[in-house]
Amino acid sequence: MSKTSGSYLVLENFIGGKFVPCRSHIDSYDPSTGEVYCKVPDSGEEEVEAAVAAATEAFPGWSDRSQEQRAQVLNKLADLIEANLEELAQAESRDQGKTITFARTADIPRAAHNFRFFASSMCHHTTECSELDHMGCLNYTIRCPVGVAGLISPWNLPLYLLTWKIAPAIAAGNTVVAKPSEMTSVTAWMLCKLMQQAGVPPGVVNIVFGTGQRAGNALVSHPEVPLISFTGSTATARLITERSAPYCKKLSLELGGKNPALIFADADLDQCIETTVRSSFSNQGEICLCTSRIYVERSIYSEFLEKFVAAAKKWKTGVPSDPSNNNGALISKEHLQKVRSFIALAKSEGGIIHCGEGVDQLVLPERNANGYFMPATVISGLPDSSRVMQEEIFGPVTCISPFDTEDEAVSKGNGVRYGLSATVWSRDVGKVHRMAKRLQAGLVWTNCWLVRDLNLPFGGMKNSGVGREGGKDSYHFFTEVKSVTIKH
Amino acid sequence: MSKTSGSYLVLENFIGGKFVPCRSHIDSYDPSTGEVYCKVPDSGEEEVEAAVAAATEAFPGWSDRSQEQRAQVLNKLADLIEANLEELAQAESRDQGKTITFARTADIPRAAHNFRFFASSMCHHTTECSELDHMGCLNYTIRCPVGVAGLISPWNLPLYLLTWKIAPAIAAGNTVVAKPSEMTSVTAWMLCKLMQQAGVPPGVVNIVFGTGQRAGNALVSHPEVPLISFTGSTATARLITERSAPYCKKLSLELGGKNPALIFADADLDQCIETTVRSSFSNQVRSFIALAKSEGGIIHCGEGVDQLVLPERNANGYFMPATVISGLPDSSRVMQEEIFGPVTCISPFDTEDEAVSKGNGVRYGLSATVWSRDVGKVHRMAKRLQAGLVWTNCWLVRDLNLPFGGMKNSGVGREGGKDSYHFFTEVKSVTIKH
Numbered sequence: 023m024s025k026t027s028g029s030y031l032v033l034e035n036f037i038g039g040k041f042v043p044c045r046s047h048i049d050s051y052d053p054s055t056g057e058v059y060c061k062v063p064d065s066g067e068e069e070v071e072a073a074v075a076a077a078t079e080a081f082p083g084w085s086d087r088s089q090e091q092r093a094q095v096l097n098k099l100a101d102l103i104e105a106n107l108e109e110l111a112q113a114e115s116r117d118q119g120k121t122i123t124f125a126r127t128a129d130i131p132r133a134a135h136n137f138r139f140f141a142s143s144m145c146h147h148t149t150e151c152s153e154l155d156h157m158g159c160l161n162y163t164i165r166c167p168v169g170v171a172g173l174i175s176p177w178n179l180p181l182y183l184l185t186w187k188i189a190p191a192i193a194a195g196n197t198v199v200a201k202p203s204e205m206t207s208v209t210a211w212m213l214c215k216l217m218q219q220a221g222v223p224p225g226v227v228n229i230v231f232g233t234g235q236r237a238g239n240a241l242v243s244h245p246e247v248p249l250i251s252f253t254g255s256t257a258t259a260r261l262i263t264e265r266s267a268p269y270c271k272k273l274s275l276e277l278g279g280k281n282p283a284l285i286f287a288d289a290d291l292d293q294c295i296e297t298t299v300r301s302s303f304s305n306q307g308e309i310c311l312c313t314s315r316i317y318v319e320r321s322i323y324s325e326f327l328e329k330f331v332a333a334a335k336k337w338k339t340g341v342p343s344d345p346s347n348n349n350g351a352l353i354s355k356e357h358l359q360k361v362r363s364f365i366a367l368a369k370s371e372g373g374i375i376h377c378g379e380g381v382d383q384l385v386l387p388e389r390n391a392n393g394y395f396m397p398a399t400v401i402s403g404l405p406d407s408s409r410v411m412q413e414e415i416f417g418p419v420t421c422i423s424p425f426d427t428e429d430e431a432v433s434k435g436n437g438v439r440y441g442l443s444a445t446v447w448s449r450d451v452g453k454v455h456r457m458a459k460r461l462q463a464g465l466v467w468t469n470c471w472l473v474r475d476l477n478l479p480f481g482g483m484k485n486s487g488v489g490r491e492g493g494k495d496s497y498h499f500f501t502e503v504k505s506v507t508i509k510h
Numbered sequence: 511m512s513k514t515s516g517s518y519l520v521l522e523n524f525i526g527g528k529f530v531p532c533r534s535h536i537d538s539y540d541p542s543t544g545e546v547y548c549k550v551p552d553s554g555e556e557e558v559e560a561a562v563a564a565a566t567e568a569f570p571g572w573s574d575r576s577q578e579q580r581a582q583v584l585n586k587l588a589d590l591i592e593a594n595l596e597e598l599a600q601a602e603s604r605d606q607g608k609t610i611t612f613a614r615t616a617d618i619p620r621a622a623h624n625f626r627f628f629a630s631s632m633c634h635h636t637t638e639c640s641e642l643d644h645m646g647c648l649n650y651t652i653r654c655p656v657g658v659a660g661l662i663s664p665w666n667l668p669l670y671l672l673t674w675k676i677a678p679a680i681a682a683g684n685t686v687v688a689k690p691s692e693m694t695s696v697t698a699w700m701l702c703k704l705m706q707q708a709g710v711p712p713g714v715v716n717i718v719f720g721t722g723q724r725a726g727n728a729l730v731s732h733p734e735v736p737l738i739s740f741t742g743s744t745a746t747a748r749l750i751t752e753r754s755a756p757y758c759k760k761l762s763l764e765l766g767g768k769n770p771a772l773i774f775a776d777a778d779l780d781q782c783i784e785t786t787v788r789s790s791f792s793n794q795v796r797s798f799i800a801l802a803k804s805e806g807g808i809i810h811c812g813e814g815v816d817q818l819v820l821p822e823r824n825a826n827g828y829f830m831p832a833t834v835i836s837g838l839p840d841s842s843r844v845m846q847e848e849i850f851g852p853v854t855c856i857s858p859f860d861t862e863d864e865a866v867s868k869g870n871g872v873r874y875g876l877s878a879t880v881w882s883r884d885v886g887k888v889h890r891m892a893k894r895l896q897a898g899l900v901w902t903n904c905w906l907v908r909d910l911n912l913p914f915g916g917m918k919n920s921g922v923g924r925e926g927g928k929d930s931y932h933f934f935t936e937v938k939s940v941t942i943k944h
Binding site: 143451494 | 911
């Protein structure tokens with residue numbers, strides 16, 4: 023199944039229920055040391071073609087099973103993920119750079135929960151019916167799986183977001199060809215072993231490892247893959263849309279964010295700060311829902327800034343394996359450089375770095391000297407037009423800025439091309455509901471962050487994406503609907 | 511927990527998580543022998559009061575648990591029912607008179623499934639929201655459990671129908687006082703032991719055994735029991751409605767039926783007959799046959815025509831063979847009233863309109879089956895029949911997500927999926943002017 027080549031972990035593609043070696047590989051790094059430790063298949067058209075063929079062959083049998091039969095398999099897989107939680111968490115932490123604590127408490131439990139959630143929710147949907155009495159007609163809708171679902175998942179929450187796509191896709195009766203990020207492929211590969219044990223029939227889920235440019239491109243351009251669910255950058259989404267355009271594919275694109283927190287003078291400041299530190303820096307700031315712009319009502323601005331910086335300084339960055347650390351390493355050398363470049367840009371534009379990069383020294387063990395670490399960084403004094411305030415940084419960096427009126431808070435909050443999430447802090451009922459109504463974001467949290475009812479729609483407005491997933495929305499996305507009219 | 515008094519099985523009430531003996535008892539018979547084998551508590555107001563008090567006390571803690579926490583307990587209970595399937599099936603068959611096969615394959619598996627179904631479906635409901643933009647208002651609905659749910663279940667599918675009520679009631683966060691039929695109380699009592707093992711907290715489900723007239727009456731009349739779900743006869747439902755009337759109780763009444771099968775000339779006759787035999791005779795009780803004879807009906811087989819051969823020990827059991835009657839006018843009481851036995855009446859019709867009016871020509875409206883291959887006929891009949899459930903070219907195919915219940919005198923209200931969620935909760939419409 024895997025060969026260790028030297029001391030490397032060598033992954034293999036998983037096609038038609040078997041592990042299949044690949045001719046060439048991509049280096050995958052341990053972000054906490056900057057060293058290559060894993061070899062990921064560098065798949066291309068040939069491997070994707072084999073996977074699509076396997077998925078196509080497995081589709082009739084899998085889609086013919088009853089909802090309950092499929093649910094049983096998903097629940098078994100959830101059990102196995104839970105039984106292997108520690109091993110999966112260790113692997114995820116090593117592969118991604120996130121802390122072992124985050125992997126143990128967020129990533130892996132959510133992966134199991136994704137399977138349980140869709141196993142049960144898919145058993146309870148109903149469709150619609152109407153009558154056209156005067157025409158003697160009955161109309162009703164029925165839904166059927168689309169066929170082979172192409173799933174492309176990112177490197178920030180690898181197993182969590184991969185399973186968030188696989189679970190509804192196969193629960194609805196589709197078969198899958200998935201292409202995880204080449205930077206974080208290990209837990210996906212481990213999942214394949216668990217899928218074999220769980221009785222997922224061969225070909226129902228196929229995983230093809232590789233880059234977006236080769237494997238991803240082959241998948242989105244494949245004529246026999248009618249549906250693509252992608253989570254990643256807005257730039258890549260554009261390519262996906264263009265490449266899939268000839269085939270009228272259903273697309274669900276979950277992209278970036280530049281999510282604001284709007285903090286009013288009547289906010290519960292202590293609770294707000296505690297939560298906003300978490301929402302700014304969790305997972306090294308590498309969550310599409312992280313808060314990257316904090317707007318504070320002027321009357322409490324100084325107090326907020328002082329308290330927030332003090333709290334940010336307590337957010338510990340260090341080796342991922344130390345359970346007391348809040349942050350580990352960023353995903354890659356390139357990404358660390360990119361985030362650092364935003365900090366340099368901020369400085370050049372007159373921003374003040376209150377803590378973090380260039381201000382506080384990280385103390386790291388010798389073996390982690392070449393890891394991709396950056397401490398929690400807080401910046402103020404930038405104009406809204408700054409690139410640092412407009413573009414997604416996706417690192418442990420947040421920018422703070424004052425506002426005076428509610429209208430200003432709204433226009434600042436909305437003043438970017440993204441629209442994924444927003445948080446509003448105020449005790450006033452009117453303010454909270456008005457802000458929720460006016461903010462251009464697919465998810466609005468008031469006096470909290472990342473509270474998720476998976477039954478409700480998840481997704482972004484504007485350049486943050488197209489489509490929604492979750493509960494009924496995933497059921498709708500992963501099926502085709504047919505309207506039937508019976509004239510009686 | 512139970513004492514054998516002589517050779518009787520003596521049941522006890524289950525209140526506040528404990529088995530509680532009762533002062534007086536009702537005899538319960540083994541229908542296959544006609545002999546008393548079980549003693550059922552003859553509860554009254556005092557026992558019901560204690561149960562309601564226990565349920566009231568348990569309500570805050572149980573309703574405060576998350577949906578997922580409650581689902582875990584329900585799933586555990588389902589596991590235990592499955593683990594004890596054979597013992598429960600034997601007990602149900604002995605108590606009710608039904609075949610061991612029916613108990614093993616229908617009754618007990620459905621009891622487990624009821625808990626699993628509501629454990630998961632209750633985790634996926636959403637409520638509604640709307641805006642009145644011009645008024646600067648947001649409206650949304652939220653639902654909350656009602657409190658103590660009063661559940662009264664019948665003797666035909668004892669554990670199956672008791673759990674069909676308990677599961678959604680407690681999944682939605684309510685606590686329960688249940689009164690099963692005094693004629694078939696054994697599996698309910700066995701369920702109590704399993705509930706203890708499953709970690710159902712004390713007082714969340716209380717079972718008070720007894721008659722409709724004493725225990726049932728006390729329950730439906732209790733001011734602190736705001737909701738009653740009842741399955742049984744139309745006659746008893748009337749009493750329940752009258753007794754609960756002063757308190758504006760939410761009522762779900764699943765009553766009788768006089769369900770027609772409408773069989774057209776283009777029906778797949780073999781499949782139709784096989785299914786219609788199953789749908790006519792799947793349970794057994796008492797006789798209307800003499801009436802049919804006196805009204806000029808012809809008995810083609812069964813009661814009075816074919817002799818049943820039974821072992822000595824079953825000589826006094828309550829057996830009747832599958833009986834088919836024809837030649838009765840639609841106005842006959844045998845054609846109008848619910849018999850609830852292994853008896854069916856066959857009659858011809860000429861036109862589709864006649865089939866509809868004959869099918870609808872009773873005061874009941876629970877279910878109907880239509881046999882025809884013609885798409886138009888099947889959909890037109892479904893549209894025109896006054897029945898809460900219409901099956902075409904099949905019988906008893908149940909998606910528990912869809913509404914179940916009857917029209918006309920077959921009842922009030924619907925249960926299943928969203929309907930049970932709606933029935934077992936109170937809805938609040940909230941308007942926020944922002």
